[in-house]
Amino acid sequence: DGGITQSPKYLFRKEGQNVTLSCEQNLNHDAMYWYRQDPGQGLRLIYYSQIVNDFQKGDIAEGYSVSREKKESFPLTVTSAQKNPTAFYLCASSYTGDEQYFGPGTRLTVT
Amino acid sequence: KQEVTQIPAALSVPEGENLVLNCSFTDSAIYNLQWFRQDPGKGLTSLLLIQSSQREQTSGRLNASLDKSSGRSTLYIAASQPGDSATYLCAVRNSGGYQKVTFGIGTKLQVIP
Secondary structure (H helix, E strand, C coil): CCCEEEECCEEEECCCCCEEEEEEECCCCCEEEEEEECCCCCCEEEEEEEECCEEEECCCCCCEEECCCECCECCEEECCCCCCCCEEEEEEEECCCCCCEECCCEEEEEC | CCCEEEECCEEEEECCCCEEEEEEECCCCEEEEEEEEECCCCCEEEEEEEECCCCEEEECCEEEEEECCCCEEEEEECCCCHHHCEEEEEEEEECCCCCCEEECCCEEEEEEC
């Protein structure tokens, strides 16, 4: 089955801890994206990557980091520098400029 | 800066009704426009993708139209069903450069049996 997987579905962390969210795709897509979704707001882009070993900051990259060592994988680390990390995180992929496909999301709660 | 607005924010209709969801965008220099469905607590499911050169796309009971010059798209749902209840989001991909995608906040649809 082709698709995008995100893990875990729910994640709970204490303030001050870094946490890494997983995103894997087997669609052979070149581009991958991380978005954050908060109630009453549209999806906001955190980071994107158009090819392996290259990624660019989106609109709200502060407090986040990513890597793209393999085409299939684009993990997101939420660092302790992120002021309001509690949110729903969505990973997506696409062929460059084409239709985006989304994973099921990870709900992160930081207390 | 591209801005995407979806009206109405919420809509409640009886089962069987035909309905229209609206999406407007401020910058007409777009590459494509995509409609998504999102169920509570879930990821986004792609419904339709319209390229900038196209006027409409159809899939089953769904029809999406695009008027690039006026900055508008509509999603038409025929013969609505309770299973259509979800939030519908519109996303616009800009042309040129990175081709950034801008999302609307969505329209929350409830279809009442």
